[in-house]
Amino acid sequence: MAQMSTSRLFKKLRVTNPAAMWGVFVVLALLPFVIHNDYYLNILTICLIYAALASTWNLMVGYAGILSFGHQAFYGLGAYFSAIITIHLGVSPWLSLPLGGLFAALLSLTIGIPCLRLRIAPYIAIATLAFSEILLVVCKNWVSLTRGEMGLSGIPPLTGFRLGDFLTVNFGSGSKIPNYYVMLSIYILAMLAMYWLMNSKVGLALKSLREDQDAAASLGVDVTRYKLIAFLVSSFFAGVTGAFYAHYLSILAPDSVFSVGEMVEVVAITLVGGIGTFLGPTLGAFTLIVGLELLRGLEDYRFMIYGAMLVIVVLLLPNGLLMGFHSSIARVRGLFQMGKTK
Numbered sequence: 001m002a003q004m005s006t007s008r009l010f011k012k013l014r015v016t017n018p019a020a021m022w023g024v025f026v027v028l029a030l031l032p033f034v035i036h037n038d039y040y041l042n043i044l045t046i047c048l049i050y051a052a053l054a055s056t057w058n059l060m061v062g063y064a065g066i067l068s069f070g071h072q073a074f075y076g077l078g079a080y081f082s083a084i085i086t087i088h089l090g091v092s093p094w095l096s097l098p099l100g101g102l103f104a105a106l107l108s109l110t111i112g113i114p115c116l117r118l119r120i121a122p123y124i125a126i127a128t129l130a131f132s133e134i135l136l137v138v139c140k141n142w143v144s145l146t147r148g149e150m151g152l153s154g155i156p157p158l159t160g161f162r163l164g165d166f167l168t169v170n171f172g173s174g175s176k177i178p179n180y181y182v183m184l185s186i187y188i189l190a191m192l193a194m195y196w197l198m199n200s201k202v203g204l205a206l207k208s209l210r211e212d213q214d215a216a217a218s219l220g221v222d223v224t225r226y227k228l229i230a231f232l233v234s235s236f237f238a239g240v241t242g243a244f245y246a247h248y249l250s251i252l253a254p255d256s257v258f259s260v261g262e263m264v265e266v267v268a269i270t271l272v273g274g275i276g277t278f279l280g281p282t283l284g285a286f287t288l289i290v291g292l293e294l295l296r297g298l299e300d301y302r303f304m305i306y307g308a309m310l311v312i313v314v315l316l317l318p319n320g321l322l323m324g325f326h327s328s329i330a331r332v333r334g335l336f337q338m339g340k341t342k
């Protein structure tokens with residue numbers, strides 16, 4: 001009986017419908033078969049980068065209740081570590097991708113262990129933001145290693161490989177398709193890891209911490225331990241995403257990864273898509289980045305229109321586009337059922 005009630009509880013707390021998640025994965029995997037233009041594929045790859053980054057931040061804030069404003073620090077740590085070890089040590093980019101994530105996760109402990117013991121959210125936000133700003137200053141001034149504000153250049157792309165006897169995958173040929181699928185793989189792995197985590201007992205503990213830390217602690221939940229798990233998973237995948245970004249663009253500047261502007265963009269994407277929803281950040285990333293590109297022809301006016309659209313969406317749909325979409329479907333379904341009963 002207890003087992004049955006626990007099963008129902010986890011079913012009720014499931015973060016998303018598995019069919020919806022796999023449907024999104026399939027659609028994203030099929031896009032290059034429909035879109036053949038490298039410019040559009042580049043935009044879609046950038047969308048996936050921000051979808052992964054926003055989803056990992058959403059794990060901390062939306063599910064675990066950790067108000068972090070320094071998530072770009074782990075993105076930048078992964079990017080710089082991966083770029084540096086490939087340039088100076090000759091490490092394969094395929095190996096440097098997970099190593100960049102591990103380095104970001106390891107460095108996250110230096111800020112995570114002391115900060116996550118704090119119970120007041122603004123203190124955590126200030127501490128994580130300060131951590132990111134410190135890394136930005138270090139990166140700009142450690143010229144012998146990072147080349148300062150000039151940035152790193154000549155970062156090697158991912159190395160090509162052969163699939164069978166006829167297909168050669170080359171990342172330096174100018175085609176965006178191989179890079180798109182690599183970033184899609186990183187995104188899918190991150191989403192699957194977060195899905196498994198949030199549908200486990202760890203996820204249940206994180207949700208209880210988000211709702212009421214004191215009540216969760218009184219029931220025996222180790223607050224620091226479970227928050228640290230979310231922090232490590234989030235920072236690892238943010239670091240891997242940053243490592244891919246470095247090898248994808250082959251150039252890297254401190255302001256492109258460590259700046260507060262990156263954090264603002266991640267927050268905007270998550271809020272527009274729906275904070276605390278599993279696929280909301282993905283919807284937000286594709287909506288905002290593609291929308292901004294569609295407004296490119298308006299030149300200086302596009303940022304004014306873009307900002308106005310953000311304000312309208314936040315005011316009209318405070319729970320995000322995904323929840324607004326679900327609410328609309330529920331209303332239509334309710335009206336349809338009312339019509340049938342009449």
